[in-house]
Each structure stands twice: as C-alpha cells, then as structure tokens.
Amino acid sequence: GENVEQHPSTLSVQEGDSAVIKCTYSDSASNYFPWYKQELGKRPQLIIDIRSNVGEKKDQRIAVTLNKTAKHFSLHITETQPEDSAVYFCAASPTSGTYKYIFGTGTRLKVLA
C-alpha cells in the first residue's frame, strides 16, 4: 500500500532562518498533498496543500514544492518565528476520490530564539 516517509524527525533552527521538511511517497497515483501543523496537545490543522497539477504553492512565509517524477514534496518555512515551533505532518492521498490520506511520521520543529 501507500507509504509516506518524512525527514527529518526533528529539526532545530535559529529564529529567522529557514526550515525545510521533506516527504517521499510511494504511490504514483497520489494527487493531493496537504501539510498539517500540530501544536503540543492540540489537533492537527492544515497549513498548506498542493495538488498534482501544480509544482509549487506559496502562502506568505510557507511554501510547498512537488516533484512528481521523483515522488517527493517539501515544506519550506522562511523567516522562522518561535510560534512556528510544532510538529509538522505531511500526507498523501493515494487514490483519487476516496480522500484516504496516509500521513508521514512527523517532524518536530524547534525555533530557537
């Protein structure tokens, strides 16, 4: 079945630096790739998503890139701030129409002031 690998598992950056988290998926039929942010003790919340007909998407300090040939996608956070500290999950939808998402194992991002 579909598998999503996420790296790194932990990431520490200085405030103001950039952070990059990478995910690789196995099912070439996957066509929707959301990213969720989960603060400690809270529920996951969508921060950005990308569909397979687009190579890059930006929303202020956050961007996501997709390489369908290599089957990987990445989250880029620029000018990091302490409030960006959280666990970030990537996900892939393996079969069109079912929205049966498979999640990566998460990246704990620490932004050091």
Added chain:
Amino acid sequence: NAGVTQTPKFRILKIGQSMTLQCAQDMNHNYMYWYRQDPGMGLKLIYYSVGAGITDKGEVPNGYNVSRSTTEDFPLRLELAAPSQTSVYFCASSYPTGEVGSPLHFGNGTRLTVT
C-alpha cells in the same frame, strides 16, 4: 458551526472493557475518519466513511468497529480494550469539493489509556 466535536476528552479503561468514542460534525461533510496517534508518531487511519451507511477499513482496523447511521455522527467502538489501544484518537471530516483532494477538519481528540 462547532466543527468536529469529540467526546469524551479523556478516558481510562481497564483491560477487557468496552467503550464508544463519539464524534459529531455540523458542517454537512460527507466524509468522516478515525485516526489514532501514538506518542511521537504520525496518524494511522482506523476506519473511514464516505457517507451514511458506508464504512471501510483503514490501515489499523483490528479491535475497532464503526457505524455511520447519519451524516453527522461517526462513533468508534472499542471491544475488549487492550493496552495496545492506548493512544490519542482523532476524528476528522472532509467535504468533496470537486477538486482533487479536500482538507481534513479534525476534532480535539480523545486521550485513551488502557491499563
């Protein structure tokens, strides 16, 4: 809208007990899901439903059952609780927009401990 509401927030079960985790959404979403999140891990799909009367297994369905009698409610039943079911359970919903993919809206979770 309240969004996705889960009850209870916390529960401690003894081995072998049963319970139902409740999930309700008021957004008229067709699709609903149950995920479990073990400490320091990602989200594993237990069951999902694409509409009332339709349910299907996810990655880790063993030890659980679901039903979907209405669009709004999607309860998760644990029979004969085991320590391996200690986890945080998240219910989620989504609405097919006609585009490829639709974001999940999560509830606040139920923290379950089986001892």
